[in-house]
Amino acid sequence: MAPVFGISPWMGTILLPIIFIVVLGGAGSMLGSVLGGLIFGMTTAFGDYFIGSGVAQIGLYALIGIVIFFKPGGLFGHEEEMGL
Amino acid sequence: MKKKWDCRRMRIPLKKPIGLLALLLFVLALPLLVNSPYFVHLMIMVAMNSVLAMTFIMLLRAGLLNLSVAAFWGIGAYASAVLVMKLGFSVWLALPASTAITGILAFLVGIILIRSGGFGFVMLSALVGMVTVLVFGTFDVFGGYVGIANIPPPEPIILPFFGKVAFASKVPYYYLMVLLFMLVVAVFSAFYAAWSGRAWRAIDLSPPLAMTLGIDIFRYRLLAFVVGSATAGLMGWFYVGYFGAVLPSTFDMFKTFNIQIYAILGGLGSAFLGPVVGTFVMTAVPEFLRIAKDIEPIYTGFLLIVLVLFFPEGLMSLSAYWRRSEGGPEGIARIGRWAKALLPVSKKV
Numbered sequence: 326m327a328p329v330f331g332i333s334p335w336m337g338t339i340l341l342p343i344i345f346i347v348v349l350g351g352a353g354s355m356l357g358s359v360l361g362g363l364i365f366g367m368t369t370a371f372g373d374y375f376i377g378s379g380v381a382q383i384g385l386y387a388l389i390g391i392v393i394f395f396k397p398g399g400l401f402g403h404e405e406e407m408g409l
Numbered sequence: 410m411k412k413k414w415d416c417r418r419m420r421i422p423l424k425k426p427i428g429l430l431a432l433l434l435f436v437l438a439l440p441l442l443v444n445s446p447y448f449v450h451l452m453i454m455v456a457m458n459s460v461l462a463m464t465f466i467m468l469l470r471a472g473l474l475n476l477s478v479a480a481f482w483g484i485g486a487y488a489s490a491v492l493v494m495k496l497g498f499s500v501w502l503a504l505p506a507s508t509a510i511t512g513i514l515a516f517l518v519g520i521i522l523i524r525s526g527g528f529g530f531v532m533l534s535a536l537v538g539m540v541t542v543l544v545f546g547t548f549d550v551f552g553g554y555v556g557i558a559n560i561p562p563p564e565p566i567i568l569p570f571f572g573k574v575a576f577a578s579k580v581p582y583y584y585l586m587v588l589l590f591m592l593v594v595a596v597f598s599a600f601y602a603a604w605s606g607r608a609w610r611a612i613d614l615s616p617p618l619a620m621t622l623g624i625d626i627f628r629y630r631l632l633a634f635v636v637g638s639a640t641a642g643l644m645g646w647f648y649v650g651y652f653g654a655v656l657p658s659t660f661d662m663f664k665t666f667n668i669q670i671y672a673i674l675g676g677l678g679s680a681f682l683g684p685v686v687g688t689f690v691m692t693a694v695p696e697f698l699r700i701a702k703d704i705e706p707i708y709t710g711f712l713l714i715v716l717v718l719f720f721p722e723g724l725m726s727l728s729a730y731w732r733r734s735e736g737g738p739e740g741i742a743r744i745g746r747w748a749k750a751l752l753p754v755s756k757k758v
Binding site: 341344345348377379380382383386387389390393394397 | 521528529532540548
């Protein structure tokens with residue numbers, strides 16, 4: 326990430342979106358994480374351009390919420406793999 | 410996490426009225442004794458944050474790890490700010506209005522959140538915590554990321570013995586906070602002492618077992634969520650009246666994590682004293698350690714690690730040690746073992 330974005334002490338604040346990417350894709354599934362990251366990155370980038378950053382992120386988190394509600398294990402995971 | 414709820418620590422010790430009365434008199438006389446606006450401000454912040462930690466513990470009692478405390482605190486604050494600034498409510502009228510709005514929102518959100526159960530609740534409440542800040546920052550009604558400023562303080566009130574009380578200095582806010590704090594403690598302890606408290610404890614110990622006893626898990630968890638969130642909204646109203654401004658970033662996830670630290674440091678086993686002790690330590694110690702403002706978080710973080718290492722059940726486990734009851738001396742014994750390991754000399758003595 327450093328060559329693209331530069332570094333700062335606040336880089337760690339990306340931790341929360343990362344957790345949601347993993348949960349969206351499904352914990353324990355590599356493909357799920359890749360797809361979750363793809364959805365997250367694409368929605369953020371295109372949303373920034375077309376409908377504004379705030380609305381795009383709200384929509385994205387609402388989407389993640391719907392996925393968690395209907396499929397608590399994520400798109401490609403199983404619920405019991407979270408160990409919670 | 411070790412589940413060890415002590416039901417004695419969930420209630421106010423009403424059997425010791427003299428001690429309670431002395432404590433109340435001390436709390437009421439504190440601004441007269443100290444006469445420092447900064448100290449009074451610290452005490453107000455301790456009280457507000459400890460009430461937020463109490464709501465976190467209340468949800469934990471019902472078996473729910475709530476990550477949306479700060480979000481509902483912010484909803485209460487923004488509801489009252491919008492009501493006062495955009496709709497021309499008086500600040501006192503905004504008190505019940507913003508609490509009710511927060512409660513109704515918590516009811517609607519809670520229906521969805523609690524249905525998803527366990528892990529889903531943790532993730533969805535974290536999502537609520539993040540989306541709330543985004544909504545406040547995005548839409549113009551809420552003033553965007555610069556927030557809403559110049560909110561008037563509560564109007565002067567006329568009390569029987571004190572005459573006209575204007576909210577000009579910090580002392581009236583202190584007494585208002587003491588009043589709200591006592592109200593919250595009374596309401597919470599009523600909920601813990603009543604049938605709902607026993608139902609929460611049963612649900613927390615074992616949800617399937619609670620179901621066999623005829624306890625409607627969904628309904629009691631929803632009750633805890635609505636009561637806790639509405640209390641957080643009440644604190645949001647106080648925040649707006651006290652600071653006169655709201656910023657979306659005040660109510661983000663890091664505030665929720667701080668509230669968790671207050672609750673866990675004090676001890677999850679006690680519903681009222683634990684959050685107060687934890688908040689006091691986490692608020693006052695950084696202030697006293699303020700040798701240089703920039704490196705103060707390093708000291709605070711180090712202190713936090715040490716405290717959690719020695720007292721994983723919270724600072725309230727110390728009091729159990731002094732009462733010589735069971736399960737208390739863990740932290741002291743651990744300090745003893747560490748001291749022995751670090752100081753081989755002590756064996757000879």
